[in-house]
Amino acid sequence: MSSIFTKIVLGEIPCYKIAEDDKFLAFLDVNPNAKGHTLCIPKQEINKIFDIEDELYLGLMQFSKKIAVALEKAIPCKRVGMAVIGLEVPHAHVHLIPLNEMDEMRFQNKVSLTKEEFEAIVKAVQSNL
Template sequence: MSTVFSKIIAGEIPGRFVYRDETVAAFLTIEPVAYGHTLIVPVEEVDKWTDLAPELWARMNEVAQAVGQAIVEEFDCERAGYLIAGFEVPHAHIHVFPADDMSGYDLSSAMRADATDPAKMDQAAATLQAAVAAKL
């Protein structure tokens, strides 16, 4: 059975992509802790990050680092937060988000999808897409 992330990757449902190659995709989450909150996922459906092939895990982290660098540069934040939770969707993924304190690590405080500003989401995606493309 396909996960929601697989459906986004396949174009079956919309997604705001920041980066994509043959093994890894990065797109904005619909429920961000801050604008720019990006998910880095393997194209292959693997539930747990601990089950990923080492090469794929390394590639995901390479992309996550580039996204994190872009977030710090473009969103004027202290750090890029990095979190592996993995309970909400059974498809391995890394959360990378603008962080000035620990509040972003509490995913229960994320904005609801219907509370985000679509224009701000589109702008965040475009900004990160350009910045990440320059890094990878």
């Protein structure tokens, strides 16, 4: 069965898309730790990050770096943190989280954003890509 991320890749589930190319997709987390929390995924469904072949893994890191640089320009923060965790979705993914305090990396405190706020973040980040 396809993961929720594969359904997003296929367009079966909508997302707040930041960027994509033929191998990767970046979109806003709809249950964010902080404003601008973004997920970067390979379009190919692979369960675990370390099961990704080397070339695709390095490509995911390069893609994530590009998105992180744009995020840091678009969202006021001290830095963008990166986490590769998560058991909830069996599809490798990288979390990029604009940080102003360490609690934003703990995946316990979530922020609520409106549809308009999500859309404004997408435009702001895209303008810095």
